[in-house]
Amino acid sequence: MNNHTVRLNPKIWDKDVEQVPIRKGFGEGLLAAGEADERVVGLCADLTESTQMHLFAKKFPNRFIEIGVAEQNLVTVASGMAAMGKIPFCSSYAMFSPGRNWEQIRTTICYNDRPVKIAGSHAGVSVGPDGGTHQAIEDIALMRVLPNMQVLSPCDALEAKKATMAAAKTKTPTYIRLAREKTPIITTEETPFEIGKAQVFYKSNIKNQKAKIGIIGTGSLLHKALVAAKELEGEGIAVTVLNLSTIKPLDEKAILELAKECGRIVTLEEHQIAGGMGSAVAETLARRLPTPMEFIGVRDRFGQSGKPNEIVEHYGMGVTHIKEAVHRALKR
Amino acid sequence: MAGNLDDKKIRELELQANEIRITIIEALIEAGSGHTAGPLGMADIFTYLFFHELRHDPKNPEWSERDRLVLSNGHICPVLYATMAHAGYASVDEYKKTLRKFGTKFQGHPHREYFPALETSSGPLGSGLSQATGMALAERIDAQGLDAQGLDAQGLDAQGQSLDREKGLSLGGSTFYPYKKWIYCLMSDGELDAGNSWEGAMLAGKEKLGNLIAIIDRNNIQIDGFTENIMPLEPLLDKWRAWNWHTQEIDGHNFQEIHDAIGRAKAVFDQPSVIIARTIPGKGVPAFERKYEWHGKPPNKEEGAMALKVLRELGEKLK
Numbered sequence: 001m002n003n004h005t006v007r008l009n010p011k012i013w014d015k016d017v018e019q020v021p022i023r024k025g026f027g028e029g030l031l032a033a034g035e036a037d038e039r040v041v042g043l044c045a046d047l048t049e050s051t052q053m054h055l056f057a058k059k060f061p062n063r064f065i066e067i068g069v070a071e072q073n074l075v076t077v078a079s080g081m082a083a084m085g086k087i088p089f090c091s092s093y094a095m096f097s098p099g100r101n102w103e104q105i106r107t108t109i110c111y112n113d114r115p116v117k118i119a120g121s122h123a124g125v126s127v128g129p130d131g132g133t134h135q136a137i138e139d140i141a142l143m144r145v146l147p148n149m150q151v152l153s154p155c156d157a158l159e160a161k162k163a164t165m166a167a168a169k170t171k172t173p174t175y176i177r178l179a180r181e182k183t184p185i186i187t188t189e190e191t192p193f194e195i196g197k198a199q200v201f202y203k204s205n206i207k208n209q210k211a212k213i214g215i216i217g218t219g220s221l222l223h224k225a226l227v228a229a230k231e232l233e234g235e236g237i238a239v240t241v242l243n244l245s246t247i248k249p250l251d252e253k254a255i256l257e258l259a260k261e262c263g264r265i266v267t268l269e270e271h272q273i274a275g276g277m278g279s280a281v282a283e284t285l286a287r288r289l290p291t292p293m294e295f296i297g298v299r300d301r302f303g304q305s306g307k308p309n310e311i312v313e314h315y316g317m318g319v320t321h322i323k324e325a326v327h328r329a330l331k332r
Numbered sequence: 333m334a335g336n337l338d339d340k341k342i343r344e345l346e347l348q349a350n351e352i353r354i355t356i357i358e359a360l361i362e363a364g365s366g367h368t369a370g371p372l373g374m375a376d377i378f379t380y381l382f383f384h385e386l387r388h389d390p391k392n393p394e395w396s397e398r399d400r401l402v403l404s405n406g407h408i409c410p411v412l413y414a415t416m417a418h419a420g421y422a423s424v425d426e427y428k429k430t431l432r433k434f435g436t437k438f439q440g441h442p443h444r445e446y447f448p449a450l451e452t453s454s455g456p457l458g459s460g461l462s463q464a465t466g467m468a469l470a471e472r473i474d475a476q477g478l479d480a481q482g483l484d485a486q487g488l489d490a491q492g493q494s495l496d497r498e499k500g501l502s503l504g505g506s507t508f509y510p511y512k513k514w515i516y517c518l519m520s521d522g523e524l525d526a527g528n529s530w531e532g533a534m535l536a537g538k539e540k541l542g543n544l545i546a547i548i549d550r551n552n553i554q555i556d557g558f559t560e561n562i563m564p565l566e567p568l569l570d571k572w573r574a575w576n577w578h579t580q581e582i583d584g585h586n587f588q589e590i591h592d593a594i595g596r597a598k599a600v601f602d603q604p605s606v607i608i609a610r611t612i613p614g615k616g617v618p619a620f621e622r623k624y625e626w627h628g629k630p631p632n633k634e635e636g637a638m639a640l641k642v643l644r645e646l647g648e649k650l651k
Contacts, residue, residue, distance in 0.1 A: 077463070080469070
């Protein structure tokens with residue numbers, strides 16, 4: 001059953017659950033952050049509407065800089081603005097930023113410890129028809145390896161809005177991972193959000209049974225984890241689902257509690273398995289509480305064109321795959 | 333802000349630059365690694381900026397109203413450190429003893445975490461101009477009156493001129509913003525091989541950032557050889573003109589020319605300015621001058637002793 005303390009969307013299981021692109025939450029969050037703090041500025045690399053920065057740009061034209069197709073410039077200009085006391089948000093597709101400008105982010109933002117916020121939209125293979133060149137499945141790895149960088153990966157548009165507003169209030173360089181496609185609204189306005197805090201979103205309610213599997217999900221795939229958990233509950237397998245919306249700093253306490261409770265962990269992300277969120281979890285568990293794990297994500301391949309769900313299924317990240325991973329884990 | 337430059341002041345600056353060159357050589361000998369040619373070549377420009385031009389306060393490096401100086405080609409930091417130390421930001425003695433050593437403020441390439449008075453960290457080439465452009469943009473946002481600094485309720489600036497808070501002042505068809513700070517970017521010619529440099533140049537030209545002054549160390553050398561053999565940059569002035577920059581070319585060792593060029597750059601309010609400073613790599617030590625082999629290595633003890641002798645003799649003459 002849903003964890004009621006986090007006040008999730010009551011329509012979460014309905015066929016007609018509202019679906020909104022996660023990036024839209026970023027656009028709304030940035031607008032709200034801009035209204036709350038005049039130091040907030042926006043920079044975009046020729047993808048203003050697509051990354052939803054147009055809401056901010058329209059309201060605050062004097063605080064919006066159109067950079068053109070130049071992602072290295074995007075983040076280095078932002079670093080300079082941050083040096084003067086601004087709180088810059090830079091948006092592009094994740095494949096180009098942080099895909100193309102990693103060293104600039106490292107040196108001018110992280111090494112300098114400037115509070116620049118990088119929004120990488122169109123992350124994951126669910127970008128769909130645009131094909132593999134536009135499907136960033138390496139960005140979590142690229143960003144979480146950098147000292148000083150926070151990595152946020154909201155699970156729906158509402159959480160993206162809260163994550164964006166929270167990011168504006170921290171003095172830390174921050175990466176916000178966003179997806180293109182519409183995905184179900186999981187949370188509500190009342191769902192708490194705090195950077196660095198993972199939340200249990202679902203706990204199976206089976207009599208006299210403790211959860212045997214902990215699923216840790218992040219971003220656009222979280223809804224699939226919830227669906228899988230509910231189906232598994234129907235099959236008599238008790239599962240707990242943790243929403244890991246901050247990948248760095250990692251909520252080690254929540255992960256350890258989950259591992260202790262369940263004894264087995266399945267991670268789920270629309271990203272390469274190498275270096276992603278699952279790797280971050282494994283780094284913690286291997287050190288603190290070695291626990292059998294299964295990883296769901298892309299296995300060392302590039303994406304391709306297709307319908308979003310079709311591609312997600314092709315790369316083994318659908319509900320069935322989650323359930324299979326749970327069964328594999330149970331046998332370990 | 334810069335005052336007049338009379339003969340006496342020029343003599344003082346020449347002597348100061350010579351002292352800075354001596355400090356650079358002493359530090360490089362002790363460090364046993366580091367770059368020699370670029371720092372010696374840029375000693376005059378750094379001296380001019382820190383000892384005559386910049387609005388700054390070494391006792392209060394965080395003073396928000398200071399001019400900003402971004403060093404893009406971080407590898408010539410021996411001259412930045414030496415000049416800042418002589419200007420009062422750090423101990424000259426500490427610099428000479430600890431350059432590039434464990435735990436030092438004076439990292440092999442600039443790192444703000446260790447030396448917070450630096451405006452930025454640098455080393456990887458081609459990113460400084462964009463940062464300076466970002467600083468100039470931030471300053472323009474402030475000058476637009478969003479933060480209302482220095483502007484009264486009627487939107488009048490200190491001279492009593494009226495200001496359209498959104499658009500700035502319109503003078504002769506161009507937009508003028510009441511800038512209060514100057515943003516300087518010091519760059520190398522070799523780093524203009526990097527695309528990031530030109531991305532910054534395009535944006536600054538587009539945004540007509542009259543508060544931005546880039547100074548290029550045109551010493552014609554880079555690690556692998558002469559710039560025109562590695563990746564030709566000429567016609568260099570034309571490239572900057574094409575991005576809508578105000579351009580000047582000067583002798584980077586002539587204080588009067590440096591002073592006049594910066595003065596002219598400050599008079600241009602609707603374009604960023606670039607000053608291409610022709611410099612001699614290794615300047616001051618004839619044995620090191622114009623040789624790209626001296627780009628990335630320090631003098632050994634004997635070479636260093638020879639260089640110090642030459643510079644000290646020059647110093648005596650300047651006194």
